[in-house]
Amino acid sequence: MTPALASALMPLMRGLDPEQAHNLALKALALGLAGADATPDDPVLATTALGLAFRNPIGLAAGFDKNAVAVAPLMRLGFGFVEPGTTTPRPQAGNPQPRLFRLVEDAAVINRMGMNNEGVEAFARRLAALRRPLPAVLGANIGINKEGADPERDYPALYRAVAPQADYVTINVSSPNTPGLRDLQGEAKLAAILAAVAATRAEQPHQPPVLVKIAPDLADDAVPALVETCVAHGVAGLIVSNTTIGRPASLRSAHKGETGGLSGQPLFEPSTALLRRVHGLAGGRLTLIGCGGVSNGAQAYAKIRAGAALVQFYAAFAYAGPALVGRVKQELAALLKRDGFAHLHEAVGADAR
Secondary structure, X not given: OOHHHHHHOHHHHOOOOHHHHHHHHHHHHHOOOOOOOOOOOOHHHOXXXXXXXXXXXXXXXXOOOOOOOOHHHHHOOOOOEEOOEEEOOOOEOOOOOOOEEEEHHHOEEEEOOOOOEOOHHHHHHHHHHOOOOOOOEEEEEEOOOOOOOOHHHHHHHHHHHHOOOOOEEEEEOOOOOOOOHHHHHOHHXXXXXXXXXXXXXXXXXXXXXXXXEEOOOOOHHHHXXXXXXXXXXXXXEEEEOOOEOOOOOOOOOOOOOOOOEEEEHHHHXXXXXXXXXXXXXXXXXXXXXXXXXXXXXHHHHHHHHHOOOEEEEOHHHHHHOOHHHHHHHHHHHXXXXXXXXXXXXXXXXXXXX
């Protein structure tokens, strides 16, 4: 099967419960049933960020493959990087079902999954079993359990567990579905976590760079302190952003009132506005990954021009299927060339200039 054929079958999946469809898709991917995209990437898309070489800047965001069960098949679809997780110290079931909702009219998703996953031991074991060299950059997204958590203990331990296998590690302090997690974005709490992670990182033979994934709902006056705290503690970059608890008035779906994080098209504007602001505050000191509402090459390009060195999506992939990856890359390459950019890095932050 090819990615295009797999995508053509996506409408059939929408007849299933969203979580059931997601689990079925993961199983199909793990079995290699989505095929692979052997089309070479346009050289204009190649870039270096976080000290790593990316064949293209398009990544799959955390949340799709929480347990790292389909990393290699996902990479073969043409992604430049894949970020499995969020993984936590211990397995946890997450929140009661139903907890995943399609907002089809809004090209959006609401989830309150609660970081359900099999725990970091299984996660790290699967990463270690991957056959190297990998066809794309490998991230790992880490978070804390809903119960019994000690952030200053748990994040360093998680980093230690995944560091031998990951190319970079993302600290998730912004999921809205774990009580108290977003409070860790506050200056003092975040500084304590990052200091503890930095101390652990210094002890590791392999020291993948650390990123922090932030919420789009941060108070305006909290953003400068967050940026400076990350810079001060050796963070390499920020992922801007996670899902939003906001509910735009434009939402039409019957599920718009469900509790949880909203992702997809309605997140594009607020996440890009925050990205633009963080780019200005960081002043080149942090590598930024733009995430939120990307469903085509024009939106990926907008993230890059706003300051993102790399771009991630998830909700659009869940709707459109594997063929989306190649389509976004093709459209992005055409836009870069149209505007006279010979290399992707030349376009990063172009709107600010």
